[in-house]
Amino acid sequence: MNSDVIDFASLAPAYPEMLLAIGAVVLLMIGVVVNKERSVLVSYGAVLLLIVTAALVILQPKDGVLFNGVFIADGFARYMKALVLGGSALSLLLALPRAEENGTHKYEYAVLVVLATLGMMMMVSANDLMSLYVGLELQSLSLYVLAAIKREDSKATEAGLKYFVLGALSSGMLLYGSSLVYGFTGHTNLSEILVAIAQEGRSIGLIFGVVFLLAGVAFKISAVPFHMWTPDVYEGAPTPVTAFFATAPKVAAMALMVRLVTDTFKGISHDWQQIVIFLSIASMVLAAFAAIGQKSIKRLIAYSSIGHVGFALVGLSSGTQGGVEGVAIYMAIYVTMTVALFACILSLRTSAGYVETIEDLAGAAQHRPFVAAIMAIVMFSLIGMPPLAGFFAKWHVFLAAIHAHLYVLAVIGVLASAISAFYYLRVIKVMYFDAPVREFEAVPAELNIIMAVTGFVVVTYYFTVAGPLAGLAQSAAGSLF
Amino acid sequence: MTLPLFFFYVFSAIAVASALMVISARNPIHAVLFLILVFFNAAGLFMLAGAEFLALMLIVVYVGAVMVLFLFVVMMLDVDFASLRQGFLQYAPIGVIVGAVLLLELLMLAGSFVVSPEVTASAVLPMDGVDNMRAIGQVLYTRYVFLFLGAAAVLLVAMIGAIVLTLQHKSNVKRQDPVKQVGRRPSETLEIVKVKSGQGL
Numbered sequence: 001m002n003s004d005v006i007d008f009a010s011l012a013p014a015y016p017e018m019l020l021a022i023g024a025v026v027l028l029m030i031g032v033v034v035n036k037e038r039s040v041l042v043s044y045g046a047v048l049l050l051i052v053t054a055a056l057v058i059l060q061p062k063d064g065v066l067f068n069g070v071f072i073a074d075g076f077a078r079y080m081k082a083l084v085l086g087g088s089a090l091s092l093l094l095a096l097p098r099a100e101e102n103g104t105h106k107y108e109y110a111v112l113v114v115l116a117t118l119g120m121m122m123m124v125s126a127n128d129l130m131s132l133y134v135g136l137e138l139q140s141l142s143l144y145v146l147a148a149i150k151r152e153d154s155k156a157t158e159a160g161l162k163y164f165v166l167g168a169l170s171s172g173m174l175l176y177g178s179s180l181v182y183g184f185t186g187h188t189n190l191s192e193i194l195v196a197i198a199q200e201g202r203s204i205g206l207i208f209g210v211v212f213l214l215a216g217v218a219f220k221i222s223a224v225p226f227h228m229w230t231p232d233v234y235e236g237a238p239t240p241v242t243a244f245f246a247t248a249p250k251v252a253a254m255a256l257m258v259r260l261v262t263d264t265f266k267g268i269s270h271d272w273q274q275i276v277i278f279l280s281i282a283s284m285v286l287a288a289f290a291a292i293g294q295k296s297i298k299r300l301i302a303y304s305s306i307g308h309v310g311f312a313l314v315g316l317s318s319g320t321q322g323g324v325e326g327v328a329i330y331m332a333i334y335v336t337m338t339v340a341l342f343a344c345i346l347s348l349r350t351s352a353g354y355v356e357t358i359e360d361l362a363g364a365a366q367h368r369p370f371v372a373a374i375m376a377i378v379m380f381s382l383i384g385m386p387p388l389a390g391f392f393a394k395w396h397v398f399l400a401a402i403h404a405h406l407y408v409l410a411v412i413g414v415l416a417s418a419i420s421a422f423y424y425l426r427v428i429k430v431m432y433f434d435a436p437v438r439e440f441e442a443v444p445a446e447l448n449i450i451m452a453v454t455g456f457v458v459v460t461y462y463f464t465v466a467g468p469l470a471g472l473a474q475s476a477a478g479s480l481f
Numbered sequence: 482m483t484l485p486l487f488f489f490y491v492f493s494a495i496a497v498a499s500a501l502m503v504i505s506a507r508n509p510i511h512a513v514l515f516l517i518l519v520f521f522n523a524a525g526l527f528m529l530a531g532a533e534f535l536a537l538m539l540i541v542v543y544v545g546a547v548m549v550l551f552l553f554v555v556m557m558l559d560v561d562f563a564s565l566r567q568g569f570l571q572y573a574p575i576g577v578i579v580g581a582v583l584l585l586e587l588l589m590l591a592g593s594f595v596v597s598p599e600v601t602a603s604a605v606l607p608m609d610g611v612d613n614m615r616a617i618g619q620v621l622y623t624r625y626v627f628l629f630l631g632a633a634a635v636l637l638v639a640m641i642g643a644i645v646l647t648l649q650h651k652s653n654v655k656r657q658d659p660v661k662q663v664g665r666r667p668s669e670t671l672e673i674v675k676v677k678s679g680q681g682l
Contacts, residue, residue: 005626014627021634028641067627108645115638122631134631141635145642160646183594204593208586 004068013064013073016053016081017121023049024114031107039107043096046110047089050117054085063479065127069189072127075479076328079472080124080255083332087247088117090339090450094346095240097444101353102238103150112149113244116142120252124259129178129188132256136174136220139249140167146244147237159236166219166229174216180209190264197267207271213260214275220253223313224282227306231294234302239354242298243342246305247335254309254331258316258324263480269319276317277409283310284416291423295357297345300423301338304382307420308334314413315397318404321481326396328473333393333461337378340454344375347447350438358427363436371443372431374455379424381458384417389461485529492529496522509555517548534613 005011011018027049031042057078065072092113099105119142122135144167148160182188184205185196197206219226234242261272287307294300312334315326348355348364348371355361365372381390394417401410457465499518506512520543527536611619621629 005623021630024634025637068624070625070627106645108641112638112641112645115634115641118634130625130628131631134628134635138631138635138638141638141642145638145645148646151646180590205590208590 004066011066012060012062013066014071014125015060015062016057017118017125019056020049020053020114020118020121023053024111024118027114028108028111031111039099039105039109040096042107043092043099043110046114047092049114050085050089050092054082054089057081057085065191067131069191070128070131071122071125073125076255076259076324076476077125079328079476080251080331081121083251083335084117084120084124084248084255087251087335087339088113088120088244090335091240091244091247091342093446093450094243094339094342096446097346098349102240103153103156104238104240106149109146109149112142112146116146116244117248120248123252124255126256126259127190129182129190132190133171133175133178136256137171139252140171140220143167143245143249146241147233149241150238153238155236156238159233162236163229163233170216170219170226173212173219177209177212177214177216180205181213182209184209190260194264194266197265202268202271207268210265210268210272211275214257214272214279217253217257217260218279221250221257221309222306223279223309224286224306227283227286230306231299231302234305235296235298239298239342239346242301243339243346246301246338246342250305250309251331251335254312254327258327259480261316262319262324273317273319276313277406280310280313280317281409281412283307283313284413285310288416288419291420294423295359297355297358297361297427300358300427301341301345304420304424305338307416308382310416311394311397311413314406314409315400317406317409318400320400320404321477322403323397323400324477324480325470325473326400328476329396329469330393332469332473333389333458336454336457337381337390340374340378340451340458341382343447343450343454344371344378347371347443347451349441351441352438358430359434360438361427361431362434363438364431364440366436367440368443370448371451374451375431376428377455377458379428383421383424387459387462389458392461392466489526489529492522492525496526510552513548513552513555516551517544520544520548532613534617 023046027042027045030045031038034041061075061078063074092110095102095104095109099109116139119135119138119140122131123139124135126132126135144160144164147163148157150156178188181193184203185193185200187193187196215226219229222230234245237245261269261276265272283306287303287310291300291303291307294303308330312327312330315323315330317323318326345355348361348368350360364375377388381388384391384394394413398410398413401407401413496519499515499522502515503512503519506515520539524536524539527533527539
């Protein structure tokens with residue numbers, strides 16, 4: 001009954017998590033004690049905390065398996081943690097302007113985001129079915145509260161309740177799958193499950209367990225057919241909260257899925273590949289068609305994010321190192337594009353409130369040329385137009401699929417991408433060619449900076465970040481194989 | 482038949498029967514009471530397995546706290562469960578299909594499930610003279626400390642969430658301020674008026 005934690009220095013791989021946990025409690029105390037301007041103070045404190053933690057993750061790399069095998073820190077976990085922390089910090093910044101109107105002016109908002117991020121880091125570093133579940137619950141529970149944080153708004157409350165009920169169902173499926181995997185392999189530790197599968201081979205009970213486990217995780221990344229909650233929750237939750245939902249939690253759940261299938265269930269790759277290929281095709285195709293009829297811009301983004309999860313899964317279905325590398329690059333670019341997109345949407349505000357429908361965007365190019373230009377660039381990037389970042393993201397995952405001889409999957413992916421161009425282009429058309437209906441208000445400075453930086457990265461991706469990012473993704477994927 | 486085996490069957494039979502009653506009882510209060518009965522029998526099963534700490538925790542935490550709270554909620558909310566059940570027949574065919582699929586799956590699983598001989602051999606409780614509570618304590622704060630702290634964070638989130646979503650700071654509600662009440666003087670609030678009879682004010 002001994003612990004492997006002998007002294008403080010032996011905890012080094014888990015320093016980022018510890019810092020974040022202690023930081024969250026300190027921020028909570030600051031929020032309780034300070035009376036004036038506390039939400040702004042706590043928000044900036046949380047952004048600082050997330051940046052310091054990200055610096056600790058990147059600059060003080062320490063690999064190792066800790067806490068008797070339930071926690072793992074490796075290159076892959078570091079890469080994904082840096083992405084999660086970056087996504088959370090950026091979406092906290094997005095929530096700063098006009099916080100009162102969005103319901104994010106409560107200081108608990110930032111604390112909950114930090115705690116959700118802690119849960120995501122636990123998910124990314126999980127090396128045991130138990131730590132996987134605890135991390136997932138910590139993340140999900142925080143997200144349920146965040147969805148309903150604007151509690152006087154009936155739509156936000158409905159979104160929170162819907163998310164909670166369906167999330168509880170998916171947790172149930174995940175737990176059922178975990179219990180079957182445990183029952184048929186005799187272990188909860190992912191490394192020991194890997195060994196057990198290699199020794200005993202596949203059994204029908206194990207396959208059942210894997211199916212349920214993957215169904216639970218697919219819910220969290222909102223892959224079809226577990227996507228039903230996404231449009232409603234994205235539409236109902238306040239826009240900055242939606243921005244958070246669409247970035248960091250997706251990365252964490254995707255990282256969890258990658259680790260489970262490529263590492264733990266390596267021995268039954270033929271079985272999980274079928275599941276992942278199905279999820280991928282269904283997500284890409286359904287999102288491409290369902291988004292066409294959408295009027296609300298947030299529902300459009302929800303379907304777009306379902307589609308992008310499908311594209312990322314194309315890389316994963318190859319099951320190769322190149323595929324995982326593609327997924328890693330895809331998630332990084334996806335987070336950048338999503339943050340840019342939400343910064344644009346939060347910038348476009350008329351006297352009647354935030355833009356809700358696509359028609360509301362009419363004439364944005366004349367009143368707010370900079371915002372419209374960035375939004376158009378992001379839309380082109382989401383389609384996958386060549387010099388922009390989105391093209392390279394898709395290029396990497398489709399290349400991995402071709403290398404793994406998954407030609408049909410790649411062809412369907414490219415077709416779905418072409419269909420999805422329609423609804424992205426429609427947004428650009430409305431912004432640039434429709435007559436303006438309303439006046440747009442001035443853009444807050446924070447959003448201008450975020451739009452400028454993310455827009456710059458998206459445009460100049462190939463010349464600036466492509467090289468270093470590919471190197472990082474390669475070493476991240478290499479630690480799993 | 483040994484005595485523990487007899488009690489095992491008694492406890493598990495009552496547990497299964499009352500679990501059935503939980504989902505079929507018309508009155509929600511009865512359902513909650515049957516759920517309490519299920520917990521009591523499960524506690525009995527834990528006791529037979531030698532896990533007396535878990536058995537008592539189950540009664541103290543679930544029956545003592547969770548179910549009583551549940552009972553209060555059911556009694557106070559006055560949910561019309563009859564109307565909730567109206568769509569029951571409408572969805573019954575889908576339910577039957579899902580149930581049949583699950584049953585088939587369970588049968589397939591049961592067919593492939595074998596208890597390895599090692600497990601049967603090690604089924605004797607490895608207590609080594611350490612009592613239950615001590616055994617849990619030994620692993621909870623050492624081997625599973627990461628999960629323990631993670632669970633603590635989950636509870637913290639639950640607490641923050643409950644407060645964020647329900648606590649109201651209304652400014653236009655009149656509240657009692659005891660200091661103000663006690664500090665009132667008669668001269669500030671009372672006015673003594675002499676009223677002549679027959680004239681009114």
